[in-house]
Amino acid sequence: xxxxxxxxxxxxxxxxxxxxxxxxxxxxxxxxxxxxxNSQEVPDASSSSPNGKQCYYCDGISCLNRLNCxxxxxxxxKAKANITSLPSTVKGCVSKSLCxxxxxxxxxxxxxxxxxxxxxxxxxxxxxxxxxxxxxxxCYIMLH
Numbered sequence: 519x520x521x522x523x524x525x526x527x528x529x530x531x532x533x534x535x536x537x538x539x540x541x542x543x544x545x546x547x548x549x550x551x552x553x554x555x556n557s558q559e560v561p562d563a564s565s566s567s568p569n570g571k572q573c574y575y576c577d578g579i580s581c582l583n584r585l586n587c588x589x590x591x592x593x594x595x596k597a598k599a600n601i602t603s604l605p606s607t608v609k610g611c612v613s614k615s616l617c618x619x620x621x622x623x624x625x626x627x628x629x630x631x632x633x634x635x636x637x638x639x640x641x642x643x644x645x646x647x648x649x650x651x652x653x654x655x656x657c658y659i660m661l662h
Contacts, residue, residue, distance in 0.1 A: 534613020536595065539575030539585045545616070572636050575610045584637070587611035594639035597630035609639045 531549035535542060550556060571587035573594035587594075591611035598607045617632035633639055 532613075532615040532619035534590045534616045535588070536610065536612045536616055537575075537585065537588060537591055538608045538610035539577060539583060542588075544589075571611065573609065573611045574637055574639050576608055581607065581609055582640070585610055589613075590615075593617050593632045593634055594637070595630060595632050596639040597628055599628050 528549060528551070531547050533546050535544035537543075548556070548558065566588050568586045568588055569591065571592060571594075572584050573587060573591075574581060575583050575585040577583050588611070590613040593612050593614050594609070595612040595617065596607065596609050612632060614632070617630075620630060631639075
């Protein structure tokens with residue numbers, strides 16, 4: 519696990535993970551507001567225990583695959599990237615705190631929605647392959 523100590527805006531302070539079936543990314547932050555308060559190690563947020571929740575995910579062919587969510591992934595996500603003229607979609611599991619933090623990001627590059635029920639992210643999509651290519655960049659934007 520890579521650890522960084524940086525200054526960050528409080529509205530983006532979040533813990534949790536996002537899991538799109540073919541890729542899972544976890545972030546653990548400990549936010550504070552006094553000088554030099556970020557000297558301690560942060561606990562690991564990458565729990566891999568199934569939690570009973572299921573969401574759909576895309577594998578490049580279909581977006582109707584079922585994914586067992588892990589740890590604090592208590593919401594389903596559907597994200598559409600508008601990087602090219604052909605929109606691309608990913609789906610999966612996400613922690614509520616990451617949905618809340620991502621909702622603070624400027625609109626435009628990625629449109630996303632989070633929902634709470636099992637398999638609530640079921641609307642079909644047209645293309646997934648381009649978003650798989652850009653997903654690490656999108657995770658970086660959401661988590662950093």
